[in-house]
Amino acid sequence: xxxxxxxxxxxxxxxxxxxxxxxxxxxxxxxxxxxxxxxxxxxxxxxxxxxxxxxxxxxxxxxxxxxxxxxxxxxxxxxxxxxxxxxxxxxxxxxxxxxxxxxxxxxxxxxxxxxxxxxxxxxxxxxxxxxxxxxxxxxxxxxxxxxxxxxxxxxxxxxxxxxxxxxxxxxxxxxxxxxxxxxxxxxxxxxxxxxxxxxxxxxxxxxxxxxxxxxxxxxxxxxxxxxxxxxxxxxxxxxxxxxxxxxxxxxxxxxxxx
Amino acid sequence: xxxxxxxxxxxxxxxxxxxxxxxxxxxxxxxxxxxxxxxxxxxxxxxxxxxxxxxxxxxxxxxxxxxxxxxxxxxxxxxxxxxxxxxxxxxxxxxxxxxxxxxxxxxxxxxxxxxxxxxxxxxxxxxxxxxxxxxxxxxxxxxxxxxxxxxxxxxxxxxxxxxxxxxxxxxxxxxxxxxxxxxxxxxxxxxxxxxxxxxxxxxxx
Ligand SMILES: [Zn+2]
Numbered sequence: 518x519x520x521x522x523x524x525x526x527x528x529x530x531x532x533x534x535x536x537x538x539x540x541x542x543x544x545x546x547x548x549x550x551x552x553x554x555x556x557x558x559x560x561x562x563x564x565x566x567x568x569x570x571x572x573x574x575x576x577x578x579x580x581x582x583x584x585x586x587x588x589x590x591x592x593x594x595x596x597x598x599x600x601x602x603x604x605x606x607x608x609x610x611x612x613x614x615x616x617x618x619x620x621x622x623x624x625x626x627x628x629x630x631x632x633x634x635x636x637x638x639x640x641x642x643x644x645x646x647x648x649x650x651x652x653x654x655x656x657x658x659x660x661x662x663x664x665x666x667x668x669x670x671x672x673x674x675x676x677x678x679x680x681x682x683x684x685x686x687x688x689x690x691x692x693x694x695x696x697x698x699x700x701x702x703x704x705x706x707x708x709x710x711x712x713x714x715x716x717x718x719x720x721x722x723x724x725x726x727x728x729x730x731x732x733x734x735x736x737x738x739x740x741x742x743x744x745x746x747x748x749x750x751x752x753x754x755x756x757x758x759x760x761x762x763x764x765x766x767x768x769x770x771x772x773x774x775x
Numbered sequence: 776x777x778x779x780x781x782x783x784x785x786x787x788x789x790x791x792x793x794x795x796x797x798x799x800x801x802x803x804x805x806x807x808x809x810x811x812x813x814x815x816x817x818x819x820x821x822x823x824x825x826x827x828x829x830x831x832x833x834x835x836x837x838x839x840x841x842x843x844x845x846x847x848x849x850x851x852x853x854x855x856x857x858x859x860x861x862x863x864x865x866x867x868x869x870x871x872x873x874x875x876x877x878x879x880x881x882x883x884x885x886x887x888x889x890x891x892x893x894x895x896x897x898x899x900x901x902x903x904x905x906x907x908x909x910x911x912x913x914x915x916x917x918x919x920x921x922x923x924x925x926x927x928x929x930x931x932x933x934x935x936x937x938x939x940x941x942x943x944x945x946x947x948x949x950x951x952x953x954x955x956x957x958x959x960x961x962x963x964x965x966x967x968x969x970x971x972x973x974x975x976x977x978x979x980x
Contacts, residue, residue, distance in 0.1 A: 565963055611933070
């Protein structure tokens with residue numbers, strides 16, 4: 518699994534997980550462009566005078582020096598490139614950002630280059646700082662994360678018959694990774710989720726265009742909910758274990774609606 | 776230290792017990808155990824009874840949830856303190872740090888953690904509803920949010936700010952952490968920085 522090219526290197530990174538460790542150290546997971554996920558330790562990071570601690574907060578975009586050891590890497594000489602202060606006071610943004618970080622972590626491999634994934638995460642946190650379309654940006658991010666991880670759902674052809682999907686209401690299969698034509702009738706008992714015509718349109722649109730283009734998209738709540746359900750079930754299927762930050766994100770989402 | 780010695784059951788048992796403590800690895804656990812072997816019997820007894828004593832005599836204050844030897848802690852019982860001002864902290868150790876600075880004259884509320892979505896710790900796992908309860912039943916004028924200056928501390932502060940704002944009380948809400956070095960832990964912040972952070976707290980309503 519762990520296949521790092523060098524033992525000591527400098528890299529850009531996003532901090533995705535922090536655990537306190539011992540008296541004053543922190544265990545930290547970062548995502549990097551060329552070395553994927555790295556699990557490491559930052560000695561003395563809890564102390565106010567620490568030169569690295571202040572930079573090692575969740576979702577900070579940092580530059581640091583990494584030393585690969587037998588078990589945990591050690592992190593040194595950190596520098597903050599962007600703290601994304603735009604969402605540090607806003608629960609709607611913070612809860613989505615933390616979720617974005619967690620699913621990126623789950624789809625990252627230790628030591629494996631994934632520049633696309635890294636750039637997507639940095640870019641999405643930038644977008645999240647400014648947008649008020651919290652749900653839409655999250656769907657856009659999920660689709661693009663699936664794309665850069667090689668799990669893009671099939672949205673144009675029926676994954677059962679291979680035929681082109683005609684306009685209308687259809688179904689979605691997480692097992693098979695895409696839209697199932699409503700007339701295809703899969704015989705193997707594959708669990709299917711309804712996918713309305715508007716939902717399929719929305720997913721295709723988000724999958725195809727850069728985020729800037731979406732400010733104009735007006736989406737009704739039913740379509741937003743349907744697309745959320747499809748992507749959530751599909752991501753659960755791919756990742757295989759629960760995504761913990763979903764609960765808090767959902768709680769904040771329900772507060773937003775009131 | 777030979778392996779033969781450390782595999783004696785009574786030694787093994789203590790080494791393992793030490794290892795469960797925060798900040799103690801296998802080597803420190805072994806060192807402490809061997810130190811205890813050399814200790815006088817009375818010293819060992821004092822250590823053991825002190826360890827049991829904190830279990831028998833300590834409880835959490837019914838009002839603020841700080842560690843206390845009585846149902847209501849000394850801070851909450853102190854009539855000279857300002858009972859309209861609550862400082863909200865993550866852990867009992869943070870109460871200690873703020874008390875050390877000697878500048879704060881209000882009372883406290885201990886949350887026992889922070890909202891940590893990636894660890895599946897949500898608001899319902901903390902003493903937040905108890906805080907709202909206190910606000911609803913007492914004359915509270917100001918809440919100072921002294922959670923740590925990091926993303927999860929900010930999220931917790933923002934959540935409490937929003938929840939307190941939903942009550943119909945007119946309460947000043949301020950944030951302590953602005954002047955503190957980001958990413959640090961209030962437990963380790965020196966007194967003068969804490970005094971400054973308390974004095975320069977800013978409203979976040
Ligand atoms: Zn008390």
